[in-house]
Amino acid sequence: MSKLLITGGAGFIGSNFIHYWLNNHPDDQIVNYDKLTYSGNLENLKDVESNKNYSFTRGDIADAKKISKALEGIDTVINFAAESHVDRSILDPAPFILTNVVGTQVLLDAARDAKVKRFHHISTDEVFGALQLDSKEKFTETTPYNPRSPYAASKAASDHLVRAYFHTYGLPVTISNCANNFGPYHYPEKLIPLAITNILEGKKVPVYGDGLYVREWLYVEDHCSGIEKVLEKGKVGETYLIGIDMDLPNIEIITKIIKLLGASDDLIEYVKDRPGHDRRYAIDAAKIKKELGWKPRYDFDEALALTVKWYQNHQDWWQKLKNKNYEDYYKKQYIIR
């Protein structure tokens, strides 16, 4: 039996991971440690609240005293906590440095003091920068870091810190860098949930620039099973890239969603581009497949249909999130530019 501390467990991927882990490892204990920023939502975990193997502590990973207390008796830390949205990092980089860089360093120190058996850090393919549209190149574990947004730079810094704690202090770390995720409980500021919920409300879907920016999309449950494989079979000190070997231009993703919802292409609205917009991301997931035997379970189209259904069936969940704070952000991001 293990006792896991999940930081950022009230967010999109963290809450999916908690569901996944409690279903597949019912004897393990989970402590969810989350600051509950705008994207942290305990509604995501309503159905596990009464599980005796689950508990929640509200706290900041940059709060040394609180995180040390939360780490008592913990053997495995999985660090999902982060400021995660590129556009918000462009509007205001400071919180990204405080949580993603300083917070990770404080958490690493506390994990070292607590002598945890494993510190797994959740990272992103954005640390590698942008690929050319017309190339077949993909990111691998040896691609040099070249972050190009404040968000990506803060995640790159956190990855470097995690590796430094392995080399300098012998902290037993692993890192996974994943492609774009989608699925249930995805906060409606990111492309897929924004498109689905806007269409359901009869609103336009904003497409940055020419709409030909390419992303690789992995169903969140497959990300969770990838993390599980790294925890169970991964080698300490190693990094694993998690992806599905598919990539599509944004406009094609939006067209697919419009079709699934039986809506009209008139809802597509081209808007001003994201500054420094990375043209293409694509992952070569050969290492995790070959060395750890992981493979994704879901095909993209099947998972997109499941996701659209989920948002149709959970309108209460996302309508509450599209509140005054969300509207203020939306105006700043899309209208007053």
Ligand code: NAD
């Ligand atoms: P999210 O924004 O939905 O959730 C982040 C969670 O972290 C929230 O619950 C928030 O309250 C919490 N948090 C923020 N600052 C905190 C702090 N200082 N202390 C404690 N908790 C704090 O993000 P997500 O999409 O679930 O991303 C989770 C992790 O996965 C991040 O590290 C992100 O960089 C990484 N990642 C995300 C994707 C993606 O497509 N969403 C892909 C690859 C990697």
Ligand code: DAU
């Ligand atoms: O690649 C992994 C990363 O994926 C994670 O590290 C980030 O946390 C996560 O937010 C995501 O970053 P992206 O910037 O790729 O995701 P986002 O959903 O914000 O945008 C996807 C693409 O869609 C990107 O090319 C920008 C574009 N876009 C996005 C929004 C929100 C639009 O065209 N219109 C929009 O309104």
